Amino acid sequence: MIHLIVGNTGSGKTTYCNQLKAQNKGVIFSIDTWNKTLFLSDKKETDGLDWFLERIDRAEEMIKSLILQLENASTDSILDLGLSKFSHREKFRKFALENNIEFQFHYLNISKEERWQRILKRNSERGITYEFDVSLDDFNFMEGWFEEPTNQELNKAIIISL
Numbered sequence: 001m002i003h004l005i006v007g008n009t010g011s012g013k014t015t016y017c018n019q020l021k022a023q024n025k026g027v028i029f030s031i032d033t034w035n036k037t038l039f040l041s042d043k044k045e046t047d048g049l050d051w052f053l054e055r056i057d058r059a060e061e062m063i064k065s066l067i068l069q070l071e072n073a074s075t076d077s078i079l080d081l082g083l084s085k086f087s088h089r090e091k092f093r094k095f096a097l098e099n100n101i102e103f104q105f106h107y108l109n110i111s112k113e114e115r116w117q118r119i120l121k122r123n124s125e126r127g128i129t130y131e132f133d134v135s136l137d138d139f140n141f142m143e144g145w146f147e148e149p150t151n152q153e154l155n156k157a158i159i160i161s162l
Contacts, residue, residue, distance in 0.1 A: 001102045002077045002095075002101055003014045003017075003024075004079055004089060004104070004106065004145030005017055005079055005080050006106065006107045006149060008084070008110070008142060008146040009119065009139055009143075010061075011102070011136060011140070012118065013108065014032070014129040017078045017127075021078055021136060026075060026076030026078045027066075027075060027077055030081075031056060031059065031081045031083065032131040032132070033131060034059045035107040038059065039052070046131075060081065060107075063081075067095075068099060084146045085133060085146075085149050089153065091151070106156040106157065106159075106160070107149055107153075107154060107158070109161040109162075112143065119134045
């Protein structure tokens with residue numbers, strides 16, 4: 001089973017993934033952790049969004065390989081990859097279908113105000129889900145970047161709203 005976790009910045013995706021892992025004994029793939037561990041120390045001031053997107057794409061190729069191994073071991077994969085764009089979500093839905101893997105869509109539909117308060121708290125407390133600070137500029141960028149799930153995507157989805 002692949003769990004596709006969708007929500008805008010600060011919606012609680014990583015916290016939700018940890019709860020899901022406790023229930024399902026799955027493995028979490030968190031792109032924030034991969035980015036921090038593999039790429040952020042190499043980032044130059046002049047590197048922009050394209051630099052990140054190229055590295056995310058490479059990491060996701062490795063993640064897909066690991067998902068296949070986990071599926072063979074009857075272990076759930078929990079994808080905390082942002083999945084902010086329809087095309088990104090579609091990539092993993094198609095991957096699941098092509099490999100005969102069941103998938104579940106989870107949408108964390110949390111208000112902008114609540115998400116910003118969570119980010120401020122995470123930035124200051126630097127708790128278990130903290131990987132790096134999210135600035136107001138980053139937050140506002142992601143507000144424009146995120147594409148709300150379609151009605152078709154939400155059919156049979158687990159929806160968490162606040």
